[in-house]
Amino acid sequence: LSVMASGTEAAFAKAAPVLDAMAATVYRLGDEPGIGSSMKLVNQLLAGVHIATAAEAMALGIRMGLDPATVYEVITHSAGNSWMFENRVPHILAGDYTPLSAVDIFVKDLNIVHETGRELALPTPVAASALQQFTAARGAGFGREDDAAVIKVYQRLSGIDLPEAANDDGEA
Template sequence: MSDESTSDESTQAIHGVIGLGAMGMGIARSLLDGGLPVIGCDLAADARVAFADAGGRVHSSPLALAEECSVILLVVVNAHQVETVLFGDEGRGGLAERLAPGSLVIQCATVAPAYAEALGERLDAMGLVLLDAPISGGAARAACGQLSVMASGRPEAFAMAEPALEAMAGTVHRLGDAPGAGSSVKLVNQHLAGVHIAAAAEAMALGIRMGIDPERLYEVITQSAGNSWMFENRVPHILEGDYTPLSAVDIFVKDLNLVHDTGRDLRLAMPVAASALQQFTAASGMGLGREDDAAVIKVYAATAGLDLPAANDTHLDREGEE
């Protein structure tokens, strides 16, 4: 390594990625591929080993990142995990109080817009900067640095986040100068994603019930006006009989509940989203919460006596979506 490259690295902010799941691992590796110094953090030892094998540094505790990182990316599941990482639980302090003043937190989880707004105010009072930056595009796009990022925050937040965003995103939507707008747009995306998955499952159940060959049905619909990104992406999981989770049923129980709660607060009735939520809740109640979200079709199989395609050894390329 030349002296020049060593000098360049020494002036770059060290990025800490908390959450090395399907999306977080892709983001962390994209940052590495972009030449950024990265430390990954996850409670799961196998995730830490995988990132270390890819050339990254790792810690098992988020608190350990505070000593080195000035940019933190939170790629966790929900607001509770965001809260625990940043502020601790059961009287124990969190990462936020240990970060150096002026550090940036890039919050990528799907959370309620009101929570994102309040989080920005809390971090600002602690001398920290928040970029509200939910992500979309799935594990495959995360792995190749082509995510869609729905971001809002102060101009200095975008400036500090620019190297990370350039490495991890194909498109960055700048949606406002305060946290909350990014999460609002992500909630609309999750409304549509959840409804489309539930609709795809119901449509496939209808076709199977009528005796249509599922493979042939998929071929026709993906070339017709009734197609959707979610139909095209999720139905292959059903055709393969493979419900290995890339995005789990319980993710949409969480996200569509956020949609429902936000609509209630706004006095906006959303019966279509409510219907989709009931189907995902039923699937979770059947014990399918940790299966791929396409497993919502098993609700129809259970209630209508459908025979779904069985698992086979021919797997298509699969790209999940959170």
């Protein structure tokens, strides 16, 4: 866990034991309130876009007839890799959408990105596209599933076969 926070030297000194106990890294971003939240929003924009793009890339590979596990293996060793691809695609490969981070969270976060961009008169078209994918997943009933379930939108739209979770017998 990383913490992105702002505050006075005194506040950080007082909070240090708690921050150090719960976070691997604490980013001290200045004294003004809100800097940590702003930084988290930038991170969430990238995280949401990366998850949506990972789902799209896997859907494309599957639609073209590529083996999903091979797509994962090649991409995780190629320039197109991202931390989110490497972390979320195993959920897709396992057919396991038990929520570790839910679709609904990215609907919320990317909506905040969209609103912030609008307030700042800054277009965020890539974030808006990712937001639409997460909103579609939520609308299809996947809001409480793991955010990797955004790939199920492609399954609904194009009929791709996604990997299924193994049952107790070890079979799909």
